Amino acid sequence: xxxxxxxxxxxxxxRGTSLTIQCQVDSQVTMMFWYRxxxxxxxxLIATANQxxxxxxxxxxxxxxxxxxxxxxxxxxxxxxxxxxEDSSIYLCSVVVAGPVENYGYTFGSGTRLTVV
Amino acid sequence: xxxxxxxPEALRLQEGESSSLNCSYTVSGLRGLFWYRxxxxxxxxxxxxxxxxxxxKEKERLKATLTKKESxxxxxxxxxxxxxxxxxxxxxxxxxxxxxxxxxxTRLMVKP
Numbered sequence: 001x002x003x004x005x006x007x008x009x010x011x012x013x014x015r016g017t018s019l020t021i022q023c024q025v026d027s028q029v030t031m032m033f034w035y036r037x038x039x040x041x042x043x044x045l046i047a048t049a050n051q052x053x054x055x056x057x058x059x060x061x062x063x064x065x066x067x068x069x070x071x072x073x074x075x076x077x078x079x080x081x082x083x084x085x086e087d088s089s090i091y092l093c094s095v096v097v098a099g100p101v102e103n104y105g106y107t108f109g110s111g112t113r114l115t116v117v
Numbered sequence: 118x119x120x121x122x123x124x125p126e127a128l129r130l131q132e133g134e135s136s137s138l139n140c141s142y143t144v145s146g147l148r149g150l151f152w153y154r155x156x157x158x159x160x161x162x163x164x165x166x167x168x169x170x171x172x173x174k175e176k177e178r179l180k181a182t183l184t185k186k187e188s189x190x191x192x193x194x195x196x197x198x199x200x201x202x203x204x205x206x207x208x209x210x211x212x213x214x215x216x217x218x219x220x221x222x223t224r225l226m227v228k229p
Contacts, residue, residue, distance in 0.1 A: 006160075031215055042204060042219040043161070058216075092160050096215060105151045106217060108160035 002027050002095050006109030013083050013116050020079045021112045023093035028073035030096075034066070037090040037111070046091075049076045083116045090114070119144045119209050121220035129226045130195055138190040138223045140205030150188050151217060152181050153204040161204055164190075195227045 003026040013019050023032060031050065035043040046066055047055040055068040069077045080087055090111045120143040130136055142150065149168055153161035165174045167183040174181050178199065180191040190203055202224045206217040 004160075033216065042221045043206075043217075044219075045216045048216065094217075105153070105163035105166050107163065108153075111158070111160045113158065 002029060002107045004093060004095060004107060004109035006093055006112060008112055009110060010113040011115070013114065015083055015085070015116060017083055018079055018081045019083065019112075019114055020077050021091055021093075023076045023078070023109055025074045025095055030073070032070065032076045033094040033106075034068065034076075034078045035092045035094060035108075037092060039089070043092065046078070049078075080114065083114075085116045088114055088116045119207055119218040121205055121207055121218055123203075123205050123220035123223050125223060126221065127224040127226070129228065130192075132196055132227055132229050133194045135191070135193045135195070137192070138203055138225070140188040140190070140220055141186060142188070142205075142207045142220075143186075144207050144209040144211075144218075146210035148208045148210045150183055151206045151208070152179075152188070152190055153206065155202045155204055155222070164203075192225070195225075197227045197229050200225055200227045 005024040007022045033048055034046040036046050037043050045058050046061045047057040049055045049068050049070040051070045051073050065081055067079045090113050092111045093109045094106050096106050122141045124139045149166050151166050152164040155161045165181040170185045172183050178193050182189045202222045204222045206219045208217055
């Protein structure tokens with residue numbers, strides 16, 4: 001299975017600023033996914049990051065607020081822009097590696113805990 | 118639209134007291150159902166993937182089963198270290214993007 005390094009692990013940011021989260025994978029992957037987990041809730045998909053093309057955003061999420069980069073097959077960034085307290089959440093990246101999914105499912109990073117003050 | 122509902126939301130067990138967590142799902146066609154464990158402050162950790170009704174998978178004290186409408190995660194003789202939130206997710210055949218739809222999770226607390 002893939003190993004994901006996600007940075008930063010946590011941050012406290014001021015309103016109106018932005019935070020960029022990095023996701024590095026130890027193998028090449030076609031798709032990378034960005035999820036949000038609001039306090040006490042489950043995971044919601046923000047967007048799918050495809051190498052060489054624009055990210056695909058889910059309903060309720062827009063590129064201006066959550067710009068995503070995917071410069072190569074092992075790396076992606078998610079920026080949360082113009083922060084407000086409602087953006088306080090855990091942000092997670094996830095990948096699926098080609099091969100038998102039954103052996104490992106989708107692998108997740110350790111998450112970035114964002115607090116907006 | 119794919120939907121996943123987990124119950125109960127929270128479960129308290131004594132060490133050694135076996136129980137089951139439920140995951141009810143609605144999808145147009147199931148590609149896979151996934152169980153994850155999530156500890157506080159960490160990302161979800163993969164446990165199982167189930168593909169078809171009647172399938173079962175086991176790992177230590179955990180056993181996952183699947184029917185056409187729901188999945189159960191059975192925990193046999195749990196220990197305090199099994200305390201975590203257990204997440205269920207589905208991927209549908211219609212989902213060309215390979216995304217997962219998650220349930221709300223069951224927060225399990227095992228007391229010694």
